[in-house]
Amino acid sequence: MNDKDPAGLDRRTLIKSAGVAALGLATTAYAATPRKRFAVVGLGSRARMFTSAITGKFREANELVAVSDNNAGRLALAVKTVSATGASKPKGYQAAEFDRMIRETKPDTVIVTTPDATHDDYIVRALDAGCNVITEKPMTTTAEKAQRILDACKRNDRHVRVTFNYRYSPPRTQIKDMLMNNDIGEVLSVDFNWLLNTVHGADYFRRWHSHKATSGGLMIHKATHHFDLVNWWLGAQPQSVVAVGERQFYTPTMARRMGLKSHHQRCRTCPEKSACNFYFDLAGDPGLKALYLDNEQHDGYFRDQCVWRPEIDIEDTMNVVVRYDTGTTLSYSLNAFNSWEGYHIAFNGTKGRIEHTVVEQAGVAGADETQGKIKDDGVSTRIIPLRGAPREIEPWTGTGGHGGGDDVMLTEIFGDAPADKYKRASDERGGAYSILIGVAANQCFKTGQSVRIDELVTGLTPPERAPMPSRTASLPMPMRVKMP
Numbered sequence: 001m002n003d004k005d006p007a008g009l010d011r012r013t014l015i016k017s018a019g020v021a022a023l024g025l026a027t028t029a030y031a032a033t034p035r036k037r038f039a040v041v042g043l044g045s046r047a048r049m050f051t052s053a054i055t056g057k058f059r060e061a062n063e064l065v066a067v068s069d070n071n072a073g074r075l076a077l078a079v080k081t082v083s084a085t086g087a088s089k090p091k092g093y094q095a096a097e098f099d100r101m102i103r104e105t106k107p108d109t110v111i112v113t114t115p116d117a118t119h120d121d122y123i124v125r126a127l128d129a130g131c132n133v134i135t136e137k138p139m140t141t142t143a144e145k146a147q148r149i150l151d152a153c154k155r156n157d158r159h160v161r162v163t164f165n166y167r168y169s170p171p172r173t174q175i176k177d178m179l180m181n182n183d184i185g186e187v188l189s190v191d192f193n194w195l196l197n198t199v200h201g202a203d204y205f206r207r208w209h210s211h212k213a214t215s216g217g218l219m220i221h222k223a224t225h226h227f228d229l230v231n232w233w234l235g236a237q238p239q240s241v242v243a244v245g246e247r248q249f250y251t252p253t254m255a256r257r258m259g260l261k262s263h264h265q266r267c268r269t270c271p272e273k274s275a276c277n278f279y280f281d282l283a284g285d286p287g288l289k290a291l292y293l294d295n296e297q298h299d300g301y302f303r304d305q306c307v308w309r310p311e312i313d314i315e316d317t318m319n320v321v322v323r324y325d326t327g328t329t330l331s332y333s334l335n336a337f338n339s340w341e342g343y344h345i346a347f348n349g350t351k352g353r354i355e356h357t358v359v360e361q362a363g364v365a366g367a368d369e370t371q372g373k374i375k376d377d378g379v380s381t382r383i384i385p386l387r388g389a390p391r392e393i394e395p396w397t398g399t400g401g402h403g404g405g406d407d408v409m410l411t412e413i414f415g416d417a418p419a420d421k422y423k424r425a426s427d428e429r430g431g432a433y434s435i436l437i438g439v440a441a442n443q444c445f446k447t448g449q450s451v452r453i454d455e456l457v458t459g460l461t462p463p464e465r466a467p468m469p470s471r472t473a474s475l476p477m478p479m480r481v482k483m484p
């Protein structure tokens with residue numbers, strides 16, 4: 001990777017050979033090397049994964065030089081918490097001082113973990129100031145904002161890294177491995193159903209995510225992960241999208257059908273809290289309290305808004321059909337009010353079908369618990385050949401957040417990972433192709449008209465992909481079976 005790699009992953013000065021490590025000299029070698037300088041903007045729940053990695057496991061080679069937020073309380077909390085590790089002493093800056101922060105602290109890389117619709121502004125400003133950028137998903141929320149990022153990347157001759165942690169989750173990497181190995185031949189269509197339960201799913205309707213202007217809705221905020229997985233699994237680019245989406249569950253009408261008199265502003269002051277099955281106690285988790293409740297006076301943001309509010313403008317019931325440039329089709333659904341959380345996916349290939357199910361242990365973001373953990377025995381994967389018996393596949397496993405993906409990805413970003421044959425690191429092109437499916441779906445929700453991806457932005461080229469089975473490979477006739 002070159003000096004301008006998105007994650008600042010240049011290894012130019014890092015002396016780390018097996019021989020050095022074997023002699024126990026690795027620490028000395030690191031200490032003699034300048035640490036990579038990071039700044040983080042947006043100090044909520046997700047930022048902690050990055051700040052903990054920089055000041056914890058990867059502290060020898062990385063340093064957090066600055067942090068920024070528009071909430072003075074969360075900013076002070078982050079400065080205090082990070083400084084207490086002894087690994088970094090970041091300077092704190094108000095969000096309005098972002099450019100000054102870069103000028104004064106000279107980070108190599110800026111990490112963007114603000115709400116989705118604000119990513120583009122920080123990405124473009126950091127790129128124009130000469131920094132590498134790592135951004136959380138979704139890269140951004142609209143086609144116009146995606147265009148700004150694509151143009152800034154071109155102008156600065158840099159790529160932005162988009163942290164699609166789901167790609168790194170071992171069972172999902174295993175699916176990529178099976179597809180690359182030609183286990184079911186070429187994939188002609190995909191059936192994909194993602195379910196959010198009423199713990200994690202409902203939580204989107206309490207927070208800033210409940211407004212399209214901030215999150216792009218679940219087609220962008222959440223489905224960006226899922227569309228990216230399919231784009232990456234297939235090694236293909238989406239071409240056109242049709243979709244329908246509704247808000248049918250988290251509505252004032254549903255509140256009344258559940259026996260409540262009305263919707264209210266927030267759970268904390270709700271007069272019907274004892275009657276509502278969706279009551280959420282923001283003070284009940286020490287992590288959530290410290291991050292949000294104790295800092296409300298700085299920005300007036302309530303993290304426990306009523307899920308039945310009429311002003312919510314995101315959908316909870318969505319169906320999407322995507323056509324890819326390879327001819328493969330995707331049929332996808334997302335529902336945010338289910339009894340369990342996870343997904344079913346099936347890849348229909350020229351030699352057979354992969355069926356893959358994951359059950360997640362969903363919680364609420366920011367709480368003191370692992371996010372997006374896979375349930376014990378929650379993965380099932382099988383190959384069903386066109387002819388012959390199905391085979392159960394032993395799933396690859398991992399531990400930690402987001403199906404074990406977070407830890408693998410962090411090692412690639414901050415540590416020393418070998419070259420990746422699955423090409424899991426995503427840049428702005430993968431980020432754009434993923435959100436543009438959501439943008440197209442949002443557009444289609446309103447117009448009912450199919451949307452072409454290449455009409456949404458200009459200058460978007462396919463990202464580097466791992467080689468996939470060829471469309472033109474010969475297919476030996478499968479063994480004959482007796483037809484009924």
Ligand SMILES: NC(=O)c1ccc[n+]([C@@H]2O[C@H](COP(=O)([O-])OP(=O)(O)OC[C@H]3O[C@@H](n4cnc5c(N)ncnc54)[C@H](O)[C@@H]3O)[C@@H](O)[C@H]2O)c1
Nearest residue numbers: 042043044045046069070071074095113114116118136137
């Ligand atoms: N990859 C994943 O699995 C994953 C998981 C969770 C969140 N995320 C992403 O991480 C990002 C942050 O999400 P979160 O859950 O931490 O949200 P959050 O609400 O907990 O934190 C957002 C932080 O940004 C600050 N902020 C708001 N507007 C700002 C602005 N204009 N400038 C500077 N700071 C601002 C807020 O004060 C808050 O501290 C989102 O883009 C989200 O999609 C990704």
